[in-house]
Structures are given as C-alpha cells and as structure tokens.
Amino acid sequence: MPELPEVETIARDVRPFLVGATLIHVRLFKSDVLRGIARPAFLRALEGRSVAAVERRAKHLVILLSDGKRLIIQPRMTGSLTIERGDETDPYAVIEADLSTGGRLRYRDVRRLGAVHLLGADAWERYTARIGPEPLERSFTPARLGAALAGGSLAVKKALMDQRRLAGVGNIYANEALWRAGLDPSRPARTITPPEVRRLHRALVAILRSAIRRRGTTVRDYRTGTGEAGEFQKRLDVYGRAGLGCRRCGPRRRIALTHAIDQRATYFCPGCQH
DNA sequence: ACGAGGTCCTGCGAGC
DNA sequence: TGCTCGCAGGACCTCG
Numbered sequence: 001m002p003e004l005p006e007v008e009t010i011a012r013d014v015r016p017f018l019v020g021a022t023l024i025h026v027r028l029f030k031s032d033v034l035r036g037i038a039r040p041a042f043l044r045a046l047e048g049r050s051v052a053a054v055e056r057r058a059k060h061l062v063i064l065l066s067d068g069k070r071l072i073i074q075p076r077m078t079g080s081l082t083i084e085r086g087d088e089t090d091p092y093a094v095i096e097a098d099l100s101t102g103g104r105l106r107y108r109d110v111r112r113l114g115a116v117h118l119l120g121a122d123a124w125e126r127y128t129a130r131i132g133p134e135p136l137e138r139s140f141t142p143a144r145l146g147a148a149l150a151g152g153s154l155a156v157k158k159a160l161m162d163q164r165r166l167a168g169v170g171n172i173y174a175n176e177a178l179w180r181a182g183l184d185p186s187r188p189a190r191t192i193t194p195p196e197v198r199r200l201h202r203a204l205v206a207i208l209r210s211a212i213r214r215r216g217t218t219v220r221d222y223r224t225g226t227g228e229a230g231e232f233q234k235r236l237d238v239y240g241r242a243g244l245g246c247r248r249c250g251p252r253r254r255i256a257l258t259h260a261i262d263q264r265a266t267y268f269c270p271g272c273q274h
Numbered sequence: 275a276c277g278a279g280g281t282c283c284t285g286c287g288a289g290c
Numbered sequence: 291t292g293c294t295c296g297c298a299g300g301a302c303c304t305c306g
Contacts, residue, residue: 113300154277221298
C-alpha cells in the first residue's frame with residue numbers, strides 16, 4: 001500500500017535519524033529483493049557509508065549516501081522502513097543496518113514484492129526519468145495533469161496509477177480522488193474535459209496533502225517510520241466501503257465495487273460519479 | 275498501440 | 291477442526 005503519502009511519511013520520520021549517521025554493520029536476511037546487484041557487492045557498498053540525505057521520489061525512498069550512490073527502496077505492497085531502538089528481532093526483516101548514532105534501520109517486507117536498488121548518479125537519472133511528474137510539486141498544474149491523461153483510451157483510473165504518466169498515485173488514492181472529483185473511474189482518460197481535469201487536479205492534490213497530514217493510510221501492513229499505523233484510513237470516502245452509503249448522495253446510495261479495471265478493486269458511487 | 279493476464283511473494287479470511 | 295481458494299496491491303513482463 002505505500003503510495004505517495006505513506007512513503008513521504010516514512011521519509012520524514014526516518015530522515016532525522018539517518019542523515020549524518022554511518023551504516024556500521026548491515027545485515028541482509030533475504031536477497032530476493034535486490035535488483036541489479038548481488039548480495040556481497042550490496043553489503044560492501046553500504047557498510048561504512050554515511051547518509052547525506054533522505055528523499056522520496058514517487059513511491060520510492062531515496063537514501064543518498066556519502067559517496068553519491070543512492071539506496072533506493074520501493075516498499076510496494078507490504079514493505080516498511082523503520083528506526084528500531086530495542087533489540088527485538090523480526091521474522092520479516094529483510095535488511096537491517098546498525099547506525100553510528102544508535103538504533104538501527106530496518107526494512108521489513110512480508111511478501112517481499114518490494115525492490116531494492118543501489119544506483120550511481122547516472123543510473124538514478126535514467127531511472128527517475130521514466131517516472132512522471134510529482135503531483136505535489138508547484139509545477140504540477142491542471143495542464144500537466146491534462147497532459148498525463150491525454151492520448152489514452154485507457155480508463156482514467158488506470159492512467160492515474162500509471163507511474164510513467166504521474167508519480168506516486170496507487171489504488172487507494174486513485175479511487176478517493178475520482179470519487180471526490182465526481183468522475184467515473186472507467187471513463188477513457190482522453191474524454192475527461194478541461195473543467196473535469198481541474199476538478200480532478202484539486203481533488204488529487206487535496207487528498208494527497210490530507211493523507212500526509214494524517215500520516216498515511218493503514219489498511220493492514222503499512223507502518224510509519226516510527227512503526228505506527230497511519231490515520232487516513234478513518235477518512236476514506238470510498239476505498240473499502242463497498243455496500244456502505246455514499247457520503248455525498250446519502251445512505252440510500254451504496255458504494256459499488258468492481259474489478260473490471262485492470263483487475264484491481266475499484267470503488268465508486270454510481271450515483272455521483274459520471 | 276493496446277489490453278488481458280501472468281508473475282513475484284505471503285498471510286489472511288471466507289467457505290466447505 | 292482443517293483444508294483449499296481467492297484476494298490483497300505495485301510494477302514488470304509476455305502474448306495476441
């Protein structure tokens with residue numbers, strides 16, 4: 001589940017503990033999350049390095065090391081990144097790094113669908129170039145959202161979740177933004193009119209900001225960088241609310257659930273999303 | 275160029 | 291009680 005607001009929350013939480021700290025001893029419990037690098041090279045590249053910065057790009061955590069390389073962690077579905085203080089072990093720990101400042105960094109991933117990369121500056125440039133614009137940057141205007149949706153017969157919901165078109169939006173926030181904008185998720189992306197694009201832009205930006213304020217959405221696995229559940233699940237209007245009343249139309253209109261779009265759970269109100 | 279579907283991986287809850 | 295099955299969601303891949 002970690003989408004943009006969740007990864008942003010994790011980055012903000014772990015940043016103060018990581019920046020300036022040295023990775024003294026690194027343990028890799030499961031190697032299958034590594035992409036493009038083998039275990040020995042990975043451990044060699046990390047141990048003894050210090051952390052210069054912690055950033056987020058789309059749904060990736062970007063940990064910039066002192067030598068210019070970047071440790072990229074993409075938690076995908078069940079990944080979490082936390083700072084641990086005690087010495088409890090975790091059967092789902094994938095990577096742990098003891099920090100010179102005390103405590104340790106832990107990447108945990110039950111299903112290990114997550115991906116870990118170690119990229120130099122050029123490789124990172126190529127990687128990030130394939131991802132679309134960040135929706136919370138100033139430069140992300142309704143016109144840029146319109147451009148992201150243009151030229152696609154695919155459903156607008158699928159377009160929103162396409163990382164090449166737009167960064168950071170996954171299933172939960174795509175559902176929520178489309179409900180708030182009053183748009184039918186199955187509409188072909190290119191049929192969304194300019195006024196509708198403006199509505200969708202407002203809805204999307206507002207929801208992402210609001211979800212960050214609430215420290216993300218915990219349905220099951222997501223944890224913040226301090227190991228806690230988020231709060232935004234209490235604020236969801238459609239996701240996970242199949243059969244319940246629509247908050248805009250009233251209790252007599254029920255939220256519907258379909259898997260017709262990309263075989264993913266799509267929640268919408270047939271009464272107010274057109 | 276596009277959509278459909280398989281793949282990675284594991285836990286959980288529904289149904290029998 | 292204990293089993294099987296489908297589903298969860300992100301991103302990649304292959305096939306037609």
